[in-house]
Amino acid sequence: MDLNKQGIEYMQQGKYEEAAKCFSQAIEENPKDPIYYINFGNLLSAVGDPERAIAFFNKALELDEGMGTAYYGIGSLLYNQEDFFKAKDMFEKALKAGVDNSDTYFMLGMTLNQLGQPKLALPYMKRAVELNDNDVDALFQYGLCLAGESVIDEAIKTFNRVIELEPEHSDAYYNLGVAYAGFKNDYEKALDMFEKALEIQPDHMLAANGKKIVSEALSE
Incomplete structure (x- = not known):
């Protein structure tokens, strides 16, 4: 098994020290490959070291500015730090770089909600739900957005879907x-x-x- 896969496996098992060794060795052997910096950034995020995590994500972007998962990683950390304006910028860059999955749309929607822009959040929440209609958090937030815009029948339908998944x-x-x-x-x-x-x-x-x-x- 290569170092990258081994490190990810260790992370999933909560063996963070072992994961760090794998990613460190991978970086030493492949210093120009941005994916290893992203994985190390994800690891640092998981263990609660946001400043160093952001540094690793930024290093990945120095090597390849098209690494959308690095933008997403930075955005998530900035969101947790309540720096919503910068987080919004990062999630938008992640989408432009091709990370157009449910999580990215959901987090951009959440960020816009935090910035007091629920009307702008609505289409992103809708897209998050379209991409994953079993995501209870996304469904619930989409329902709130719909209710906030007085789209009540759709909001009721959405809240009922939430209850169906989580009684x-x-x-x-x-x-x-x-x-x-x-x-x-x-x-x-x-x-x-x-x-x-x-x-x-x-x-x-x-x-x-x-x-x-x-x-x-x-x-x-």
């Missing part, structure tokens, strides 16, 4: 309650959704408040 998703039930109460005026259905959210998560304050409001509306 204990209390936030999906809560948002269904909001959709039925606020847009469909179906208070009984909304009450049912809020109660299901509370069954799953008894301390869900938003669901408790929603239940209180629709219960009062039904009793009038």
Whole structure:
């Protein structure tokens, strides 16, 4: 097995020291190959060393500015550091470099949400879901984007898909309650959704408040 595959295998097993040795040796033997710097950057990200990880990703880009996974790696680290403007730039560069998978679209959508641009986030979340319709996080965030833009029928359909995949998703039930109460005026259905959210998560304050409001509306 070559050093690259061995290092990745060690990473997947959580054997980070062994992975580091493999990637270090690979870099020594192939100092001009950007993929080894990217793998070392991924390893450093995994062990919580973002500054050194970014340095390795940047070294990969010095060798080949078309290495989209390096842009994605930097973007993810910047997102975690809440540097959303720079993260957005990195995810856009990753897409341009051909890393057009569900994760990249999802992270760009999340970054735009953090920048207060949910309308711009919507098409990226939609694409993330199109590429992986089993990704609960992407589906849920797509549902929130749809609800935020008042595309309620599609939002309801999306939240129901979340529950289909993850039956204990209390936030999906809560948002269904909001959709039925606020847009469909179906208070009984909304009450049912809020109660299901509370069954799953008894301390869900938003669901408790929603239940209180629709219960009062039904009793009038």
